Amino acid sequence: MSEISQRPKHGGNLNWAAAIADCSADTILDFSASINPLGPPQSAIAAIQGSLTSLSSYPDPQYHQLRSILAQWHDLPKDWLLPGNGSAELLTWACWELARQEKVVLLTPAFSDYQRGLQAFSANVEQHSLMERGEFSFSLFPLSGSRTSKRGLLLNNPHNPTGKLWSIDEILPLLDCFEVVVIDEAFMDFLLPSQQQSLLGYIQDFPHLIILRSLTKFYSLPGLRLGYAIAHPDRLQRWQKMRDPWCVNVLAAAAGEAVLGDRAFQRQTWDWLTPARDFLYRSLKALPGLDPVMGAANFLLVKSQYSCSQLQLQLLKHDKILIRDCLSFPELGDRYFRIAVRSAPENQRLVQALSLVIKT
Numbered sequence: 615m616s617e618i619s620q621r622p623k624h625g626g627n628l629n630w631a632a633a634i635a636d637c638s639a640d641t642i643l644d645f646s647a648s649i650n651p652l653g654p655p656q657s658a659i660a661a662i663q664g665s666l667t668s669l670s671s672y673p674d675p676q677y678h679q680l681r682s683i684l685a686q687w688h689d690l691p692k693d694w695l696l697p698g699n700g701s702a703e704l705l706t707w708a709c710w711e712l713a714r715q716e717k718v719v720l721l722t723p724a725f726s727d728y729q730r731g732l733q734a735f736s737a738n739v740e741q742h743s744l745m746e747r748g749e750f751s752f753s754l755f756p757l758s759g760s761r762t763s764k765r766g767l768l769l770n771n772p773h774n775p776t777g778k779l780w781s782i783d784e785i786l787p788l789l790d791c792f793e794v795v796v797i798d799e800a801f802m803d804f805l806l807p808s809q810q811q812s813l814l815g816y817i818q819d820f821p822h823l824i825i826l827r828s829l830t831k832f833y834s835l836p837g838l839r840l841g842y843a844i845a846h847p848d849r850l851q852r853w854q855k856m857r858d859p860w861c862v863n864v865l866a867a868a869a870g871e872a873v874l875g876d877r878a879f880q881r882q883t884w885d886w887l888t889p890a891r892d893f894l895y896r897s898l899k900a901l902p903g904l905d906p907v908m909g910a911a912n913f914l915l916v917k918s919q920y921s922c923s924q925l926q927l928q929l930l931k932h933d934k935i936l937i938r939d940c941l942s943f944p945e946l947g948d949r950y951f952r953i954a955v956r957s958a959p960e961n962q963r964l965v966q967a968l969s970l971v972i973k974t
Contacts, residue, residue, distance in 0.1 A: 653834025701841030777909015
């Protein structure tokens with residue numbers, strides 16, 4: 615099987631990258647997964663180490679402590695929150711809710727797990743492309759309409775892979791147009807609280823609204839798998855009855871309880887991201903044939919005059935750097951790639967490697 619046919623559909627597949635680069639996985643500089651490079655925070659490490667003795671006991675199936683801390687964090691009753699084995703597990707249940715509608719509206723390009731979850735429950739998906747004649751158009755107006763038919767909406771904000779942040783005022787009118795609305799806010803934590811456009815403040819006013827959040831991207835804990843959903847208690851109780859009884863392990867729960875109170879790490883992340891992302895954007899913009907899209911999250915989508923799959927292979931073989939190709943996004947194909955924002959020295963290393971590859 616060729617290297618191309620073996621390409622992963624998600625970022626962060628270091629075993630695949632290491633096989634291409636002919637090196638060990640831990641030597642790969644990974645720009646393909648949009649994970650905070652400053653973590654995991656010491657608060658999470660300490661909590662995990664302090665919970666090792668709990669491995670001989672089952673987790674609390676109701677996760678009272680974690681839900682209480684999440685509730686305090688968001689100023690909500692705790693029965694409006696449900697932790698999960700990463701936001702991906704909760705996305706599956708959200709897709710089950712959506713698939714019960716006559717039609718599910720999905721903005722594309724879209725995170726590939728959306729299609730996985732919707733297809734698993736045979737949803738009738740209606741795709742709306744953000745691209746017009748090869749350029750992005752971020753208007754949500756085409757999604758509006760009457761609520762006469764049973765429609766569901768799946769939207770992520772900030773959007774993956776573009777990083778587009780829609781305002782609350784842009785999204786709120788859509789809540790009157792759909793029977794079920796799922797907003798994936800997996801990257802919202804990367805914005806300063808004053809800049810966030812979360813619908814959390816409206817969750818109790820709209821029982822048909824579901825919000826998904828991740829704790830693994832911001833706190834650099836993807837190996838632990840931890841996320842949570844915010845929705846009406848009746849809906850979350852229904853999910854709890856259908857899913858496995860212990861979806862979150864004791865170490866993940868302990869880490870989640872610790873990091874939500876880690877104000878120092880949160881501030882450190884916000885202070886790092888904006889200047890690092892701006893530098894990366896300007897540096898890529900200066901390279902011939904590359905046109906990055908400025909977004910609000912911790913990653914950049916880059917339009918390229920070159921074959922991105924070939925850029926990816928060359929960077930792996932020559933520099934042991936992994937970027938995210940966009941072949942799994944049909945609208946983007948081989949002319950876009952996505953990169954995470956990493957530390958200043960790592961970002962500089964990527965820019966230098968790209969400049970050399972482009973010249974060859």
